[in-house]
Amino acid sequence: MFGMTSNENTNVDALQLLKRDHDEVDGMFKQFEEIKETSEDSEKEALVAQICDALTVHAQIEEEIFYPSARRALDAEEGKDLLDEAAVEHQTLKDLIERLEAAPTDDPLYDAGVKVLSEYVKHHVKEEESELFPKIKSSAMDTEAVGRKLADRKEQLTQSGGRARRSNGQQRAASGESRGRRKGRAASAGDDR
Numbered sequence: 304m305f306g307m308t309s310n311e312n313t314n315v316d317a318l319q320l321l322k323r324d325h326d327e328v329d330g331m332f333k334q335f336e337e338i339k340e341t342s343e344d345s346e347k348e349a350l351v352a353q354i355c356d357a358l359t360v361h362a363q364i365e366e367e368i369f370y371p372s373a374r375r376a377l378d379a380e381e382g383k384d385l386l387d388e389a390a391v392e393h394q395t396l397k398d399l400i401e402r403l404e405a406a407p408t409d410d411p412l413y414d415a416g417v418k419v420l421s422e423y424v425k426h427h428v429k430e431e432e433s434e435l436f437p438k439i440k441s442s443a444m445d446t447e448a449v450g451r452k453l454a455d456r457k458e459q460l461t462q463s464g465g466r467a468r469r470s471n472g473q474q475r476a477a478s479g480e481s482r483g484r485r486k487g488r489a490a491s492a493g494d495d496r
């Protein structure tokens with residue numbers, strides 16, 4: 304809460320933190336499935352922005368902190384293929400996210416884009432949780448020390464990146480809104496457009 308930093312979280316296990324992130328994003332994808340047919344475009348766009356923010360921050364803390372620690376903790380043979388593959392999958396994830404963020408919600412392929420992203424994430428998460436994490440568990444990695452680093456970096460990125468992205472979203476929402484208001488004013492001024 305206010306004034307609290309993640310340094311004060313005494314027990315942050317890296318694997319638990321990453322698993323929680325995975326579950327949180329999975330929940331948001333499920334939420335999208337539930338609302339996609341009935342919700343306003345702006346609501347869908349806000350949820351997708353949240354998903355993309357969460358995935359971007361998650362991928363970044365893994366790349367900056369978790370994957371390098373994993374490479375050090377696992378012996379070269381054991382970790383290399385898995386971690387190389389994970390790095391390539393992150394690239395694909397970023398491409399999918401970028402395309403989705405650029406697409407207007409009324410794009411006929413928008414919902415399909417979200418679905419493909421969710422399936423790709425599911426595949427990647429499954430590999431991390433069922434192959435990489437068990438190897439880490441039996442390795443020498445100090446998962447609490449790494450967890451604290453992940454939590455700190457996540458907090459930093461959530462504050463900076465999230466704010467920048469949210470303000471973009473707000474700009475888009477605001478311009479949509481002002482179009483609405485302009486229409487409203489024009490109508491009330493008897494100016495039919």
Ligand SMILES: [Fe+2]
Pocket residue numbers: 362365389393427431
């Ligand atoms: Fe990952």
Ligand SMILES: [Fe+2]
Pocket residue numbers: 321325361365428431
């Ligand atoms: Fe992950």
